[in-house]
Amino acid sequence: MGQRGKQGSSGSADLGFRIGTGVFALFLIGIVCAIGFLLTRDAWLSIQKFGLGFWGSQVWNPVSGEFGALPFIWGTLYSSVLALLIATPISIGIAVFIAEMSPAVLRQPLVFLTELLAAIPSIVYGLWGIFVLVPAVRSIETSLPDVARRLPLFSGPPLGLGMLAAALVLAIMVIPFTSSIAREVLKSVPAAQREGAYALGATRLEAIRAALFYARTGIIGGVMLGFGRALGETMAVTMVIGNNPRISASLFAPQHTMAAVIANEFTEAADQLYLSALVEIGLVLFTITLIVNSLSRLLIWSMTRSSRVSVAGSVETAEPLAAETAAG
Amino acid sequence: MKKTMIALAVATLSASVTMVAQTTQINGAGATFPYPIYSKWFSEYNKLHPNVQINYQSIGSGGGIQQVSKETVFFGASDAIMNEEQLKAAPGKLLHFPTVLGAVVPVYNIPNLKTELKFSGPLLADIYLGKITKWNDPAISKLNPGVTLPATDITVTHRAEGSGTTFIWVDFLSKVSPEFKTTVGVNASVSWPTGVGGRGNEGVSGLVTQTPGSIGYVELIYALQNKIAYGSVLNAAGEYITASVQAVTAAASSAAANMPADFRVSITNAPGKGAYPISSFTWLLLYEDPKDKAQSKAMVDFVKWALSDGQRYCADLGYAPLPDNVVKLEMAALAKVKVS
Amino acid sequence: MSAGAGWRRLLSSLFVGFCACAVLLALLPLALILFFVVSQGIRALNVDFFTHMPLPVGESGGGMANAIVGTLMLVGLAGLMAVPIGVISGVYMAEYAGTRFASTVRFAADTLNGVPSIVIGVFAYAVAVLPFRQFSTLAGGFALGVMMIPIIARTTEELLLLVPGSLREGALALGATRARAVFSVVLPAALPGIVTGVMLALARIAGETAPLLFTSFNNRFFSTRLTQPIASLTVQVYTYAISPYQDWHRQAWAGALVLVMMVLFCSLAARLATRRIERMHARG
Numbered sequence: 001m002g003q004r005g006k007q008g009s010s011g012s013a014d015l016g017f018r019i020g021t022g023v024f025a026l027f028l029i030g031i032v033c034a035i036g037f038l039l040t041r042d043a044w045l046s047i048q049k050f051g052l053g054f055w056g057s058q059v060w061n062p063v064s065g066e067f068g069a070l071p072f073i074w075g076t077l078y079s080s081v082l083a084l085l086i087a088t089p090i091s092i093g094i095a096v097f098i099a100e101m102s103p104a105v106l107r108q109p110l111v112f113l114t115e116l117l118a119a120i121p122s123i124v125y126g127l128w129g130i131f132v133l134v135p136a137v138r139s140i141e142t143s144l145p146d147v148a149r150r151l152p153l154f155s156g157p158p159l160g161l162g163m164l165a166a167a168l169v170l171a172i173m174v175i176p177f178t179s180s181i182a183r184e185v186l187k188s189v190p191a192a193q194r195e196g197a198y199a200l201g202a203t204r205l206e207a208i209r210a211a212l213f214y215a216r217t218g219i220i221g222g223v224m225l226g227f228g229r230a231l232g233e234t235m236a237v238t239m240v241i242g243n244n245p246r247i248s249a250s251l252f253a254p255q256h257t258m259a260a261v262i263a264n265e266f267t268e269a270a271d272q273l274y275l276s277a278l279v280e281i282g283l284v285l286f287t288i289t290l291i292v293n294s295l296s297r298l299l300i301w302s303m304t305r306s307s308r309v310s311v312a313g314s315v316e317t318a319e320p321l322a323a324e325t326a327a328g
Numbered sequence: 329m330k331k332t333m334i335a336l337a338v339a340t341l342s343a344s345v346t347m348v349a350q351t352t353q354i355n356g357a358g359a360t361f362p363y364p365i366y367s368k369w370f371s372e373y374n375k376l377h378p379n380v381q382i383n384y385q386s387i388g389s390g391g392g393i394q395q396v397s398k399e400t401v402f403f404g405a406s407d408a409i410m411n412e413e414q415l416k417a418a419p420g421k422l423l424h425f426p427t428v429l430g431a432v433v434p435v436y437n438i439p440n441l442k443t444e445l446k447f448s449g450p451l452l453a454d455i456y457l458g459k460i461t462k463w464n465d466p467a468i469s470k471l472n473p474g475v476t477l478p479a480t481d482i483t484v485t486h487r488a489e490g491s492g493t494t495f496i497w498v499d500f501l502s503k504v505s506p507e508f509k510t511t512v513g514v515n516a517s518v519s520w521p522t523g524v525g526g527r528g529n530e531g532v533s534g535l536v537t538q539t540p541g542s543i544g545y546v547e548l549i550y551a552l553q554n555k556i557a558y559g560s561v562l563n564a565a566g567e568y569i570t571a572s573v574q575a576v577t578a579a580a581s582s583a584a585a586n587m588p589a590d591f592r593v594s595i596t597n598a599p600g601k602g603a604y605p606i607s608s609f610t611w612l613l614l615y616e617d618p619k620d621k622a623q624s625k626a627m628v629d630f631v632k633w634a635l636s637d638g639q640r641y642c643a644d645l646g647y648a649p650l651p652d653n654v655v656k657l658e659m660a661a662l663a664k665v666k667v668s
Numbered sequence: 669m670s671a672g673a674g675w676r677r678l679l680s681s682l683f684v685g686f687c688a689c690a691v692l693l694a695l696l697p698l699a700l701i702l703f704f705v706v707s708q709g710i711r712a713l714n715v716d717f718f719t720h721m722p723l724p725v726g727e728s729g730g731g732m733a734n735a736i737v738g739t740l741m742l743v744g745l746a747g748l749m750a751v752p753i754g755v756i757s758g759v760y761m762a763e764y765a766g767t768r769f770a771s772t773v774r775f776a777a778d779t780l781n782g783v784p785s786i787v788i789g790v791f792a793y794a795v796a797v798l799p800f801r802q803f804s805t806l807a808g809g810f811a812l813g814v815m816m817i818p819i820i821a822r823t824t825e826e827l828l829l830l831v832p833g834s835l836r837e838g839a840l841a842l843g844a845t846r847a848r849a850v851f852s853v854v855l856p857a858a859l860p861g862i863v864t865g866v867m868l869a870l871a872r873i874a875g876e877t878a879p880l881l882f883t884s885f886n887n888r889f890f891s892t893r894l895t896q897p898i899a900s901l902t903v904q905v906y907t908y909a910i911s912p913y914q915d916w917h918r919q920a921w922a923g924a925l926v927l928v929m930m931v932l933f934c935s936l937a938a939r940l941a942t943r944r945i946e947r948m949h950a951r952g
Contacts, residue, residue: 017847018764024756025769028821029776031814035783035791042794061519062490063512093690101684110691112939117698119931121875123902124924127909128701131708131917135538157481159539161524172697179694205680232784234878235906243488243525254524259786263878264527266790267357268390268490270397270414270516282790286783293782294775353889353896355803367724370888381889383897399801526910533912553726554912645726 035286043280045272054280060245060261062269067277069284071245075255076285079163079237080230083170088223091175092212095182100208111183118176126239129169134160134240137168141252156252159242164251166241170233174226181222185215185303221299228292232285234259258285350379352626357385358392358405359492360528361547362610365428365645366405369638373630380626386528390490390516396422396613402623404613407492408516409592421616423665424591425658426609427634429580429648431548431571432496433558433606437536438463438478445559446471446568449504449597449605452561455543456484456501457511458522463541478541485535485544488525490517496608497545500596545606549646563605564597575604576648584651591658607648617666625667632662702928709925712918721890722904728915732923734890735899738805741892742884742900743874745809750816751866757817758824759850765829774825777818788814789879797883805891805898808884812873819872823865827858860948864941871934875927877902901927 040047046054050067057068098110138160148154156162189211197207212219242254243264258281269275363386370382387395389406396404397418404422407430415422434447451467454460460467464477487494495516502509512518524539526532529550536544536556548571551558560568569575579598587593597605612631618624635658639649650658716731723730757773764770792811797803831854839849855862885897886907892898901923908920 013845013847017845017850018760020847021756021760021763022769024753025760025773027753028757028773028780028817031817032776032780034795035780035787038791038794039787059519062517063515063519090690090693093687094694097687097691101687112935113695113698116932116935117694119871119875119935120698120701121877121902121927121931123875123877123905123909124701124705124928127905127920127924128704130909132700132704138539157483157541159483159524161535161539172694175694203676203680205683206676208683228782232782232786234784234786239906239910243527244520244523259784259878262786262790263881264488264525265490265517266793266882268388268392268394268517270390270394270490271417274517279790282787286787289782289784290779293778297778353891353893355885355897357885364725367888368726371724374889381891383887383889383891385886385888385897398798400797400803528910530911530913534910537912549726550912556912 039279039283039286043276043283046276046280049273050277054277055284058247062274065271065273067274069258069277069281071247072256072258072261072281073284074247075163075241075245076231076257076259078255079166079170079241079257080227082163082167083174083230084223084227086167086171087174087178087226090171091178091222091226092182092219094175094179095186096208096212098179099183099186100211101204111180114176114179117172118180122173122233122235125169125173125236129165129236129240133168134165136160137162137165152249153251155250156248158252159254161240161242162250162252162254163241163248166237166255166257167251169236169240170230173233173236174230177229178222178226181225181300182215182219185218185222185300186211188218188303189214215303217299218303221296221301221303224292224296224299228289228296231292232259232289234263238263258282351381352379352622353381353383354403354623354627355383355385355401356392356403356405356612357387357395357401358613359389359407359610360386360530361389361407361430361432361491361493361496361608362405362428362647363529364547364549364553365641365647368641368645369630369634372638372641373633376633380630382627382630386530388487388489388516388528389492389495392492392613393516394490396615402618402620403627405610406516406613407608407610408490408495409594409611410613418615420618422613423616423661424611424613425631425661426591426611426650426654427631428639428642429576429595429607429609429650430646431576431604431607431648432493432500432545433548433551433571434543434561435533435536435546435551435556435558436543437540437556438480439540441475441477441557443472443475444557444570445475446562447559448562449501453501453505453508455482456486456521456523457505457508458484480541483539483542484520484523485526485532485539485542486520486523487532488527491528492516492608492610493529493545493547494518496596496606499594499608500606503597547646552646561605563603564599565601565603567601569602569604571604571606571646573643573646573648575602576607577651579603579605579607580609580648580651580654584654587654587657589657589661591654591661614665616664621666621668624665628662628665628667632659635659705921705924705928708918708921709923709928712922713925717919717922722888722899725913730919732899732901732904732919732926734887735901735904735923736926737890737892738884738887738898739874739901741805741898742808742812742880743870745805745894746812746816746873747866747870749809749813750820750869754817754820755824755855755862757821758828759855761821761825762828763846763850774822777821780814780818781822785815785876785878789882792879793882802895803883803885803897805884805894805896808880808898808900811879811883812876815876815879816869816873819869820862820866823869824858824862827861827865828854830861831857860941860945864938864945867934867941868938871931874930875902877906 054069058070059066059068141158193214194207197210237257238260244254245256262278269278366384389408392404392406395401464479498514502514526535529546532544533546533550533554536542560570563569579595583593583595595607635655642649719733720731721734761770761773796807796810836849836854839853880900880903886903887897887899905920905923908916
């Protein structure tokens with residue numbers, strides 16, 4: 001038959017297919033490289049002038065041409081870590097509830113509602129932040145007893161705008177990402193783990209703790225994914241954080257983040273050095289989020305890799321995918 | 329499926345192309361200081377000339393200078409005069425054309441306070457340097473005898489981005505306070521010793537309205553439209569002047585008599601009775617020889633309208649119209665802009 | 669011994685309570701946000717909002733018609749760019765899953781997914797605005813498209829991998845080329861899921877603001893021109909939100925309501941579609 005002939009022709013057609021689709025895939029890689037390259041190229045002036053000192057200097061002075069990224073790195077890390085501290089227990093709590101305790105009828109609606117949190121655009125979070133959260137935080141700040149105000153953590157005038165408001169908004173935005181990863185990871189824990197614990201007379205808490213321990217790598221990965229998300233958030237943060245490049249331990253103090261300063265000052269950086277300094281901050285942000293996200297995916301992947309085979313064939317795996325893609 | 333998508337794309341593209349032939353769209357960006365009157369002007373002018381759409385985005389004077397220098401917009405708008413370095417960095421010769429005069433006022437939010445506060449330049453400088461931190465500070469009380477001021481902290485607000493309003497403000501403060509001049513300096517974007525940043529005149533107005541105990545600086549119309557309290561300022565002649573159209577015109581009178589050919593002049597802390605000390609021109613930045621001559625012609629026609637008919641919208645919005653001799657000089661200077 | 673057991677059981681119940689609290693704590697802000705967006709937005713939502721352009725500063729009224737059209741155009745452009753590139757990249761990743769190149773592509777997709785939107789904005793400004801000296805709808809669509817590509821690529825890849833191997837093997841056994849097998853058999857099987865993924869991605873980027881700040885800029889007028897700046901719901905809401913004008917705040921809430929409704933609609937539709945796919949798979 002013409003089988004062999006067909007195989008021969010399909011061989012080159014297959015090669016054509018591989019190259020054809022490969023070109024598009026190459027484009028994807030190309031974009032990422034292009035981003036890295038362009039950021040580095042446009043930041044080069046600033047990198048050359050300030051070198052490593054850029055990362056340690058507190059001064060951000062467009063008039064004298066001195067730029068240092070430390071206040072923004074501080075603000076970004078402080079707000080993100082604080083957001084994580086608030087969001088992680090809540091996320092794990094939700095994940096455990098949905099995966100282990102919830103009555104079946106509540107499961108889908110709860111999952112839908114947490115995904116809805118992820119779907120709300122960040123500008124809406126910002127809008128709500130300015131008009132609802134900030135006045136609320138302001139009244140919390142004013143109602144704080146004076147004795148607490150003397151602590152550096154609570155010092156400064158009660159503006160409402162500042163680190164606390166930013167951390168709260170970020171926490172709310174991060175919860176759906178961490179919780180959906182934690183939920184999927186818990187689902188992939190082999191039933192044998194829990195059953196074994198129950199067989200030994202464990203309470204619910206102890207059985208779940210065993211499952212959590214087993215899933216710890218994946219959960220840490222989920223936490224890091226949330227961290228990556230918080231690091232890069234721009235709009236909601238810039239609308240509530242006060243936009244002041246000053247390092248302060250106080251929750252009440254207006255501060256600044258890397259993403260926010262780029263959004264505020266990029267269109268009008270009036271000289272090359274200023275622009276270059278802003279792009280360098282963008283480069284720093286790009287690099288940090290790259291590292292954090294890669295680490296998180298590595299952790300999640302190592303956790304679910306063995307179990308993914310067992311859940312393949314069910315459309316339910318579209319969920320971790322939806323979570324991961326929404327997390328991007 | 330793919331075929332219909334391609335057909336759709338081609339259809340939208342061709343529809344867009346045909347639309348180009350009918351209306352001239354001119355993009356500009358810059359100062360928020362004159363935004364209320366510019367938005368009124370562009371809207372009225374569009375009613376008179378429906379085929380000319382001037383799309384202006386108020387992103388701050390720094391943005392106006394930067395984007396017009398990069399030629400991503402056709403014209404810029406700024407209340408900060410471009411310095412030599414910035415002019416050199418632009419790919420062509422940029423001309424300054426003053427459009428209106430405005431005032432920058434110190435706004436504040438002190439609940440239950442009915443009287444208008446008096447400020448002096450050095451006092452404002454000290455507040456913005458972070459040296460005076462409470463409203464009931466003796467320095468403030470000295471200028472406002474008989475007024476009960478609360479013991480609340482002063483929340484200083486300023487612009488988060490490069491701003492001509494900032495330029496006018498720090499230009500004035502640097503003239504009256506040597507310490508301010510050395511610590512902060514004069515630029516559209518400065519390193520603030522203290523305070524919270526808001527975006528645009530709009531952002532600072534928003535911050536002050538929402539934050540009790542705050543102080544800020546905004547263009548007069550923003551204080552008027554949002555009913556924010558603003559204070560009077562001590563001028564060079566020793567009078568406390570509340571910003572008004574007449575006070576701003578008085579500030580411009582001495583400068584108008586000696587207007588430089590390129591119209592780049594500062595009128596803060598102007599001498600003379602009745603002059604409001606924090607006044608300024610605001611400028612449109614146009615290339616002398618732009619690439620798109622059709623847009624250039626439309627723009628020049630607009631500027632001529634703005635300098636003549638447009639000036640009657642000024643007073644309602646709290647801006648002072650240009651002195652007549654300045655308008656005459658500008659009409660002559662507009663002839664330099666190439667329209668063909 | 670029983671006292672210890674009682675203590676452990678107490679802890680367990682407390683833990684259950686804690687988890688339930690966590691759920692409430694997370695749903696509380698959701699409820700608050702939706703409540704405020706709906707209650708404030710409904711007040712401002714009228715026919716004018718959908719049909720009129722913004723008015724000059726200080727005049728009340730007007731609407732966001734140009735911004736709504738702008739968002740639709742930007743999202744459409746982004747989809748036009750991202751769907752072909754994303755789907756075909758996904759096909760490559762699924763078909764040649766074991767190779768090192770596919771792993772690199774996957775890593776690139778995941779990296780791009782995690783790049784902060786403001787950085788994408790800076791990138792798009794350097795690539796699509798500066799060289800052309802023009803803020804434009806195309807530049808905005810490009811920025812949003814770049815954000816969409818990795819989402820669609822990974823969705824396609826995952827869904828293609830879910831299609832039973834027997835389908836592909838059957839097609840190949842019947843003598844089809846790889847291309848034929850994928851595009852005529854495997855891809856159509858995964859298509860419902862891919863379409864769902866695309867819809868979710870479109871909804872997500874419709875809510876992006878930062879990448880548009882330096883690309884599509886904003887436009888006071890109604891414009892559908894690809895080479896001119898264009899208004900968008902998100903940038904308009906941002907501009908209005910940080911202003912001091914009450915009327916603009918009102919309209920900002922309305923804009924936020926429209927955005928949230930768009931997103932809600934797409935999420936619900938995606939959920940229903942996933943449910944239907946599950947039922948299909950369960951049957952077949």
